[in-house]
Amino acid sequence: MNTFDSLMQGFSFAMTPENLLYALIGCLIGTALGILPGIGATAGIAILLPLTVGMEPASAIIMLAAIFYGTAYGGTITSVLLNIPGEGESAITCIDGYQMTRQGRAGVALTTAGIGSFIGGTAATLALVIAAAPLSQLGLMIGPPEFFCLILVGIALLAGLVGRSLVKGLISAVLGLLIAMIGIDPVAGAPRFTFGSEHLLDGISIVPVLVGIFGLGEMLYNAGGTAARPAAPRLRQLVPTGTDIRRAAPAIGRGTLIGSVIGLVPGVTSAISSLLAYSTERKVSRFRHELGTGAIEGVAAPETANNSHSNAAFVPLFTLGIPASPAIAVLAGAFLQNGITPGPRLFVDNSALIWTVIASLFIGNALLLLLNVPLVGLWTRLLAIPYSVLSALIFGFIVIGSYAVNNSIIDVFIMIFFGIVGLIFRRLDIPLAPLVLTLVLGPVMESALRESLQISGGDFSVFTTRPIALIFLIIAAVILTGSIFGSKFKRKAHLPMDAAA
């Protein structure tokens, strides 16, 4: 039986009313979990896993997989409407998404994110169908040295994120790196900056920091009473215009590519995909000067990238048996619980089941689109709640969310602390994007560097003798020199205008 027949058979199993219902339930639960910060896909799947014991294996896996990608979309809703990142992967969406909300374009942002997620997810699943085995080899080719150079590309893109003031951008970036240093260091195993607290041995959890800086920081800033508060958009403002679609399309394309490729690499979270997609837009988009002020590309690219990442992350599980992320690891538990072994023999031993699950990935992405686009109007009604009431609700919400990450009150204090940091950043006009980038990329860059050097026995040539690593290194160098010289010319060109303004 060829791939197409297998897939069609998969669709016929996945389209039974029962399985469709499970996919729908999964999408709904996932979206709801994604809305609450702190409780992400990993916890959601883990909590529901025991309930699936009596179910058909295919139905159980369909429902749990739907929760997995549903959470990614739920996080977008709060990022855009309330400036609260539900998960690390939607943090960067806050920047332009929330600005769009303040301009009354919340509906457009959410609709675009929904469409982008659908396209990104579907494209990554198609890639899984067509070329799962070769793609998994590509994922394996990205070892620690290649990964380190890829992260360097991300750090080089930082230059595009710093905004008008280099100093302020660097303050933000360096603070992110400093936060990332807390915890047991991967080199010598010694605790760094933990002040004797075992709660800091694992480092500071990213979600409370982001929720504090974006969510609480914004609330505190608004409490000053100067900022324009977002208003609920009218119905006709929900639909993207022709211009919106024309501008979002290339960003969605780039986001799909970035997410699908990075998702193949086991151990890389989707937050990295969405950050790289956003940074890339800041560098290459035709409207890059508008990013940060409510540009549609700033929503479309990262949201597309994180969904295509989530779907591409199934490739290493299906073909190598490696769970690429914690959430996928829990999902792999569901496979094991049903007596199915993820890995290269999956397509041979459990062919019918695996094609049903793949078909359900397509169906789930479509369901999410059908579910969320009509609901955008409902979500945006949230903004009609008087701000005094809404802000109290949000505060309760983010306290619970921060606590839920580790069941730890310390995370709540961390969230509040970074809320104050967020307020100071806003008062001093320091950009948030560089901090998010270094906070997420810092730790992975450090371990990748160390692992690479252990593999090579301390020889730095490992970064230049491996072809893929070298390519990434050259790209990073080009971006860096480009932004150094580019900014020099730009400054000259814009000098009179800036002076006039």
Add this chain to the structure above:
Amino acid sequence: MKKKIAAAATALVAALLVSSCAQPQTTTTGASEFPTKPMNMVISFAAGGSTDVGARLIAKGLEDKLGQPVVAENKAGASGQVGNSALVSAKADGYTVGTVSLAGTLLSYLDPDRGASYKGDSFKPVALYVQDPQVFVVSPNSPYKSLEELVAAAKADPGKLRVATSGIATQDHVAKVLFEEMSGTKFAPVHFSDGAAPATTAFLGNNVEILITNVGDVKDMVANNQARVLGVASAERNDFLPDAPTFKEQGYDFELASSRGFVVPGGTPDDVVAKISDAIGDVMDDEETIKQLRDMNLTPDFLGHAEFKKLWDETESSFSGVLERVKADL
């Protein structure tokens, strides 16, 4: 399968004998009535991992055996250290039970850098339910077909062959150092501080020659012909890998497993400990529980409180002997 259950049953009988000898007829009213209210279980790893799922499975069984709800709560962080701290600060009355990964807990208090708020006597071992032996694996294309060939190659060029571990000063890393000292070899460590998945990826991508991990993590890789086992660090061959030789068969007296069990705070009365331990033994007699553990690629192995304590002390002395050298092995 049958052999395992028989072994578990034998262990249970042994545990019962030991516990009944330990306190003849002097059972206090406290223990005979225990428990009279709901119990708590502190799970020191994140929800969804195999430690969590396994512990919840036992918690469910305990509810039936003891007739009281067992409320599980995840306190994850710092390889179990956060959960351990929460457990030792709980009231020592048997109503709070915690999970431990033996190696992780030992290493957290043996290493002064970790600043743990507890020591060995802060815990009373209750029962062990899983022992997942350490394994050394190489790629199926590797020239090394046995430990002997690997050791010969390592001796010819010390420090050249690379070993992936799931982080510095973890059990995988201790296993590496213990084997090196036993065989007179030296391997280059590559520590993957983000755990087993990145280490496995680097192994499959041929970035390292050897991977040290547990049977449960390589069972599927072996079935898929992605890995060849050179040695299993258990007394007998593991049911999951019947074709894989043990270290013992190849002349190395090397036994080390990732042991998962339950503990209570140090001051808990012995008769209460025995009662919980026996109840866990009863749970482990249940064929369905054994099957569910095995479905998660875990090797069920019950030890009562006395045997668990013995294993604890033995492992502690073996670890504390090498810890300094492990930490220097960067």
